[in-house]
Structures are given as C-alpha cells and as structure tokens.
Amino acid sequence: MYIAILGRQPELGIAELERVFGGKSITMLSPQTVSINTDHFDVQRFGGVPKAGKIIAELPRSDWHQISQSIVGHYATKWSSFEGKITLGISVYDIKISSRDVQQTGIILKQKLKKSGVSMRLVPNTDPALNTAVSHHNKLGLSDNKIELLIVGISGGKTIIAESSGAQNITAYARRDQERPKRDAFVGMLPPKLAQIMINLASPYNLKSKINNLPAVILDPFCGTGVILQEAVLMGYTAYGTDLSEKMVSYSHDNLEWLSEGYRTKFDYKLSAGDAMTTKWKQPIDAVVGETYLGQPFSAPPSPAKLVEVVENCNHIISEFLKNLAPQIKAGTPICIAIPAWRDARGGLTHLPLVETVGRFGFKRHEFTNISQNDMVYFRENQVVARELLVLTKS
Ligand SMILES: C[S@@+](CC[C@H](N)C(=O)[O-])C[C@H]1O[C@@H](n2cnc3c(N)ncnc32)[C@H](O)[C@@H]1O
Structure with a gap:
C-alpha cells in the first residue's frame, strides 16, 4: 500500500491515479493525500504526485508528542546498528504543528542514534513538510541510507507513517521544459x-x-x-x-x-x-x-x-x-x-x-x-x- 502526496491541484492527481489504478484502489486520506492499493508505484510517471511512499504503520492517535515518541522509539531500534551515515528528512502533512516541533523529533532521534554509534544528518525543515525540491536534491527515498518519513494526519484522529520512495525529479522536468x-x-x-x-x-x-x-x-x-x-x-x-x-x-x-x-x-x-x-x-x-x-x-x-x-x-x-x-x-x-x-x-x-x-x-x-x-x-x-x-x- 502506497501513499501519494498530491500536488497544487489535488483533484488532478486523484484523477490520474484513478485512471491508472482504478477508482476503487484509491482512498482519500486527507486533503493532500490518498492511499493507493498497489505493490509498485513510480512517482516519476505521475505529474500530479510530487511524492509517494510505502505505508509502514497506522497509529490510532493524532497527538504529536505521542506520534513523535513512536517514531523515535521505532527508528532508534531499527537503525541502531546501521552501517554508514543516514540522511533523514521528516515531512508532516495535515497535522497542525510547527516546523520546530518536526525538527525536534529528528534531533531527539539523532541524539539516540549517536549513542548507538550511528551518525545521522537531519535535513532542516523550514516548513512542517519538506518541499519537493529539497527532497529531490537530497535524493531522499532513493537509497537505503537516504530516508524521508511522510507523516500524515488522516480522518478519525489517526496518523499514517510512510517511508518515501522518492520525489518528482524537478530538475529533469525543468530541463525538458526549458532546455528543449x-x-x-x-x-x-x-x-x-x-x-x-x-x-x-x-x-x-x-x-x-x-x-x-x-x-x-x-x-x-x-x-x-x-x-x-x-x-x-x-x-x-x-x-x-x-x-x-x-x-x-x-x-x-x-x-x-x-x-x-x-x-x-x-x-x-x-x-x-x-x-x-x-x-x-x-x-x-x-x-x-x-x-x-x-x-x-x-x-x-x-x-x-x-x-x-x-x-x-x-x-x-x-x-x-x-x-x-x-x-x-x-x-x-x-x-x-x-x-x-x-x-x-x-x-x-x-x-x-x-x-x-x-x-x-x-x-x-x-x-x-x-x-x-x-x-x-x-x-x-x-x-x-x-x-x-x-x-x-x-x-
Ligand atoms: C495550444 S497549442 C498546443 C501546444 C502543444 N501542447 C505544445 O506542446 O506546444 C495548439 C496547437 O494547435 C494547432 N492548431 C490550431 N488549429 C488547428 C487545427 N485546426 N488543426 C490542427 N492543429 C491546429 C496550433 O498550430 C498549435 O500548435
């Protein structure tokens, strides 16, 4: 199951996803996101989907403090013996919090990992969600050590956690558009x-x-x-x-x-x-x-x-x-x-x-x-x- 983060006009992204995967495979989760019932998703084929990721958990709560604790707990354990340096980005959608709160979660995780001898670079947030350009330039989601967490508040007070599988290649779009x-x-x-x-x-x-x-x-x-x-x-x-x-x-x-x-x-x-x-x-x-x-x-x-x-x-x-x-x-x-x-x-x-x-x-x-x-x-x-x-x- 994948999550798609939708672009400036979300309806257009929903429409193209419906046509490709079928209306019944698409579920609207929040104003900016849908889930897609598929095992494979190539974000580079979808003009209306700036980012996508594999859903890894659904938390039955929307309180940021608790969500943050769950994330830190999960990844401090998962990456405790990670070989090499991790680059982490955190993007939060449809939850009302500040970019400082998002950044704080990353800093706590970084400190925990440091104690386990694992080094991590945190991509700075100027907004609760990293923009597509930042995700793309940092190559987040494209290899095992460059990770972006997509954290989405959905209806019913629940929260979805997904790991990005990449952002749109905005450099390639700009080249195709402006350099031809x-x-x-x-x-x-x-x-x-x-x-x-x-x-x-x-x-x-x-x-x-x-x-x-x-x-x-x-x-x-x-x-x-x-x-x-x-x-x-x-x-x-x-x-x-x-x-x-x-x-x-x-x-x-x-x-x-x-x-x-x-x-x-x-x-x-x-x-x-x-x-x-x-x-x-x-x-x-x-x-x-x-x-x-x-x-x-x-x-x-x-x-x-x-x-x-x-x-x-x-x-x-x-x-x-x-x-x-x-x-x-x-x-x-x-x-x-x-x-x-x-x-x-x-x-x-x-x-x-x-x-x-x-x-x-x-x-x-x-x-x-x-x-x-x-x-x-x-x-x-x-x-x-x-x-x-x-x-x-x-x-
Ligand atoms: C809005 S532009 C399409 C631009 C195109 N999407 C592009 O990538 O550049 C409309 C095009 O329709 C062409 N056109 C206008 N009337 C036409 C007609 N009756 N039959 C075929 N082409 C026509 C024009 O020459 C113009 O290239």
Whole structure:
C-alpha cells in the first residue's frame, strides 16, 4: 500500500491515479493525500504526485508528542546498528504543528542514534513538510541510507507513517521544459507535468496496443512544440503528432530528436502536418491526448463581445475535430483533451458549449469515483485562459 502526496491541484492527481489504478484502489486520506492499493508505484510517471511512499504503520492517535515518541522509539531500534551515515528528512502533512516541533523529533532521534554509534544528518525543515525540491536534491527515498518519513494526519484522529520512495525529479522536468531547442510562447507552454497527467487520464497503464501488441500509439492532433509527444515517448508509448502548422511539426521533430540525444535512445514517433478538422490519421490509434486550440491569450478578462467571439471560434474548431475523429477510432478508445475555459475577475468560468454535447459526436464523458469532472480545470492564479481537461471514451 502506497501513499501519494498530491500536488497544487489535488483533484488532478486523484484523477490520474484513478485512471491508472482504478477508482476503487484509491482512498482519500486527507486533503493532500490518498492511499493507493498497489505493490509498485513510480512517482516519476505521475505529474500530479510530487511524492509517494510505502505505508509502514497506522497509529490510532493524532497527538504529536505521542506520534513523535513512536517514531523515535521505532527508528532508534531499527537503525541502531546501521552501517554508514543516514540522511533523514521528516515531512508532516495535515497535522497542525510547527516546523520546530518536526525538527525536534529528528534531533531527539539523532541524539539516540549517536549513542548507538550511528551518525545521522537531519535535513532542516523550514516548513512542517519538506518541499519537493529539497527532497529531490537530497535524493531522499532513493537509497537505503537516504530516508524521508511522510507523516500524515488522516480522518478519525489517526496518523499514517510512510517511508518515501522518492520525489518528482524537478530538475529533469525543468530541463525538458526549458532546455528543449524549440519553444513558442504564443502556441503556449504546456507544463510537462500536465502532459503526464493528461496521458495518464487517457491511457490505461498497459503500454501495449490492443491492436498489434506493439507499444500503444498516442495521437496528439494539436501537437505544437511536442510536449505531450515528449512525455509519451518517455513513458514508453509511440507518439503520433499532427498539427495544422508545418512549422510546429518541425518544432516537434527537433524537440523529439533533442530528447532522443539526451536519453541516448531512439524513440518511436511519427509526425505530419494536418488540419484536425479534416485529417485522415494513420492507424493504429490507441489513445488520443491533445491540448487543442485555446484561442488567443489574454492578460485580462476579455469584453463580453470578445468572449462570445473566441468561444464560438474555439467551439467550432474543437467540435469539428471531434466529429472528424469519431469515425476514425475504435469504440472504447480513451481520449483526454485540454480545451479552453475563461476565468472572469471573480474566478467564475465560461465553458465551451461542446462540453455538454460531446455525446452527440459519439463520445462518453468519464465518471470519476472520488472527484467531479467540474474539478478538472488546470490554471494558475493569474491566468485568464484555463485548461479544462475533458476525459472521454469513444462510444
Ligand atoms: C495550444 S497549442 C498546443 C501546444 C502543444 N501542447 C505544445 O506542446 O506546444 C495548439 C496547437 O494547435 C494547432 N492548431 C490550431 N488549429 C488547428 C487545427 N485546426 N488543426 C490542427 N492543429 C491546429 C496550433 O498550430 C498549435 O500548435
């Protein structure tokens, strides 16, 4: 059993975990965490999960003093004859305590271990939970002597103790995002983490195509600079990108070649130019994942007349794309598309009308167990154009 610490928008992490492991395998433990009924969990595949760990105990109490005593007692014994130096980080979630209290627990444990002749370095807490960057840079959870305890207050006054199995590699994400040779601020910058979430939302974990048993093919019909294609090949899929713009197709090509050089791997991908409203795609297509046309960027909410115009334009392009796609994919094919939704000054959202009519085009919206489709909107605080994630299945 694993625990997942969820990211800035917890619903998105819950959604991708549900799609990969099944709704019944996910249990919400606290606002920031869920448990996953699995024997194996690779945190690097999940954009919405900054950290994860193996659950080792559930304590029937939430009093920090008692929890701290249990932890010190357990690990002072467990590590009393540890060979080599231990690096320890402690992260506490959904329990109201100060970073000083957390640090104090580590200091007491360090003193006890010292008496047994075991040396330990304690990673300093500036917050009750170490941030992902600190966990990652200290390589916590990645070897036997670099440990991070994840301590989580859950409902019913209980506490879960888990040992981290690693944090997201934020250095690698930043490199994939910022160092790739071709970027385009106008087309937009889909964060690689969001691309991973979208791929997980569309794809069953099974990497093999049902059609020919080769790696499953993920089609991105609006591939732009290729962020989704990059993440798809890294996750072991075959990437198939098309875009209206020849220039964007060449950008995707250059970025995939750059990725391939960096990873010293020949990735399997294909690219071609095409209008998503009319293109005839090559088979097989096992899943469709794409950030569609989002309309023009806005730095402030548009006037009502402008909003009507941009909504109509985007709704037309994306509806025509879905109508073109439907007869070209098999029943059951999973789809995740990011479509625009516009935030007003009070945080309200204008959705595309097609959200309510996808059934008419031959698609069914996925029903999540633990969250609602309405939660599936990705945005940053200052953004007017949010990305609504539509998770569909071909009927
Ligand atoms: C929001 S961007 C996607 C960016 C992409 N996720 C990336 O990694 O750069 C939308 C893309 O859709 C393309 N596009 C716009 N209308 C299109 C259409 N009718 N058919 C295919 N592509 C289209 C644009 O050229 C642009 O590259």
